Amino acid sequence: MIFDYNVIWEAMPLYIGGLLTTLKLLALSLFFGLLAAIPLGLMRVSKQPLVNMTAWLYTYVIRGTPMLVQLFLIYYGLAQFEAVRESIFWPWLSSATFCACLAFAINTSAYTAEIIAGSLKATPHGEIEAAKAMGMSRFKMYRRILLPSALRRALPQYSNEVIMMLQTTSLASIVTLIDITGAARTVNAQYYLPFEAYITAGVFYLCLTFILVRLFKMAERRWLSYLAPRKH
Amino acid sequence: MLKGYGAVILEGAWLTLQLALSSMALAIVLGLIGVALRLSPVRWLAWLGDLYSTVIRGIPDLVLILLIFYGGQDIINRVAPLVGYDDYIDLNPMIAGIGTLGFIFGAYLSETFRGAFLGIPKGQAEAGAAYGMSSRQVFFRIMVPQMIRLAIPGFTNNWLVLTKATALISVVGLQDMMFKAKQAADATREPFTFFLAVAALYLVLTSVSLLALKYLEKRYSVGVKAAEL
Numbered sequence: 001m002i003f004d005y006n007v008i009w010e011a012m013p014l015y016i017g018g019l020l021t022t023l024k025l026l027a028l029s030l031f032f033g034l035l036a037a038i039p040l041g042l043m044r045v046s047k048q049p050l051v052n053m054t055a056w057l058y059t060y061v062i063r064g065t066p067m068l069v070q071l072f073l074i075y076y077g078l079a080q081f082e083a084v085r086e087s088i089f090w091p092w093l094s095s096a097t098f099c100a101c102l103a104f105a106i107n108t109s110a111y112t113a114e115i116i117a118g119s120l121k122a123t124p125h126g127e128i129e130a131a132k133a134m135g136m137s138r139f140k141m142y143r144r145i146l147l148p149s150a151l152r153r154a155l156p157q158y159s160n161e162v163i164m165m166l167q168t169t170s171l172a173s174i175v176t177l178i179d180i181t182g183a184a185r186t187v188n189a190q191y192y193l194p195f196e197a198y199i200t201a202g203v204f205y206l207c208l209t210f211i212l213v214r215l216f217k218m219a220e221r222r223w224l225s226y227l228a229p230r231k232h
Numbered sequence: 233m234l235k236g237y238g239a240v241i242l243e244g245a246w247l248t249l250q251l252a253l254s255s256m257a258l259a260i261v262l263g264l265i266g267v268a269l270r271l272s273p274v275r276w277l278a279w280l281g282d283l284y285s286t287v288i289r290g291i292p293d294l295v296l297i298l299l300i301f302y303g304g305q306d307i308i309n310r311v312a313p314l315v316g317y318d319d320y321i322d323l324n325p326m327i328a329g330i331g332t333l334g335f336i337f338g339a340y341l342s343e344t345f346r347g348a349f350l351g352i353p354k355g356q357a358e359a360g361a362a363y364g365m366s367s368r369q370v371f372f373r374i375m376v377p378q379m380i381r382l383a384i385p386g387f388t389n390n391w392l393v394l395t396k397a398t399a400l401i402s403v404v405g406l407q408d409m410m411f412k413a414k415q416a417a418d419a420t421r422e423p424f425t426f427f428l429a430v431a432a433l434y435l436v437l438t439s440v441s442l443l444a445l446k447y448l449e450k451r452y453s454v455g456v457k458a459a460e461l
Contacts, residue, residue: 076423
């Protein structure tokens with residue numbers, strides 16, 4: 001069997017367009033996901049049972065159900081309700097891009113909240129005691145000491161989450177979007193060349209994964225160098 | 233509430249469970265082969281094991297599922313005429329699903345197993361050897377039981393991800409609960425109801441797994457001292 005390079009070469013603009021869609025979906029969902037994850041993470045370390053349990057329930061349900069079901073609930077499911085169809089949000093909620101971003105952001109916010117909560121809990125107690133000894137208020141302590149320290153230490157785990165999210169964005173192709181996977185499905189449907197189509201997509205994802213891993217390694221060297229083992 | 237589709241969806245749920253368990257069984261076998269390769273002293277075998285785990289973990293499950301399902305069908309239909317079978321063969325989505333998920337999660341498990349094997353103190357195997365055990369005995373009596381304990385947390389995670397990934401097999405036509413829910417949703421125009429029901433079923437499945445594996449972890453950790461803070 002011979003790999004048909006010509007078809008792939010001709011479909012390259014489709015793949016590049018798909019790459020841009022994938023990156024757009026990834027960036028938007030990570031941004032909004034992280035934005036929601038920080039308050040959720042803080043709720044997860046709260047000593048008030050009601051606050052803590054609410055955030056716990058949210059992350060438990062989201063992490064316990066498949067991404068595909070969440071996506072379908074938002075994209076197909078919400079249209080069931082007349083109130084949604086007649087609301088001012090309908091133009092957004094009927095768009096596949098918006099629904100995909102929303103579903104991905106909700107999903108990643110749950111996983112990221114748990115990462116942040118774990119990192120907050122692992123704060124060395126000396127840091128907290130020092131902040132208290134300086135007479136910082138609770139808010140100031142969180143803003144200046146706890147969060148900067150916890151977010152840095154969450155970086156290695158967060159890099160895994162980002163790579164998982166990159167892979168998750170491939171589900172967008174199921175709700176009609178032409179991301180990298182969507183481009184591959186289009187090529188396969190047109191030429192019936194499954195190997196060429198999907199292996200090309202796989203190569204794109206592998207390259208993106210390697211680039212992300214490198215970027216996070218650089219970020220870790222920048223922000224976590226104080227935790228690295230001493231070099232002689 | 234489910235307009236008579238409840239039984240159909242439960243049927244699909246049974247299929248989902250079968251798919252998840254069978255793929256996990258295959259993934260454990262492939263994961264053990266993968267870790268044997270990666271820890272092998274033979275350079276190119278270790279390289280092969282690393283390649284398997286790195287490439288598979290760097291590509292989305294959905295792409296691999298589509299590749300193996302459509303690609304596998306393509307290969308079978310090219311090879312079949314050569315052995316004198318001329319009808320077009322449709323790949324069974326269940327078998328393709330088990331093969332694909334097993335292959336994907338074998339790579340993730342090989343990573344889990346590798347961490348677990350490396351977590352066993354060297355002295356354990358040496359002590360076994362000092363007792364006069366053969367290397368096979370050391371492996372099965374000393375290494376494997378301890379490896380299981382160390383692998384359970386990672387395994388729990390892999391199992392949960394696999395369970396949730398089974399939903400993707402509906403994309404290539406397996407009539408699991410996701411597929412049945414989509415049919416019911418299209419027929420009744422009540423997608424939210426049915427997808428919510430499926431979400432609840434998945435939540436039950438993951439919750440039960442979590443409890444069972446927590447219990448197992450406790451059983452395997454009997455005799456391990458935990459420091460109290």
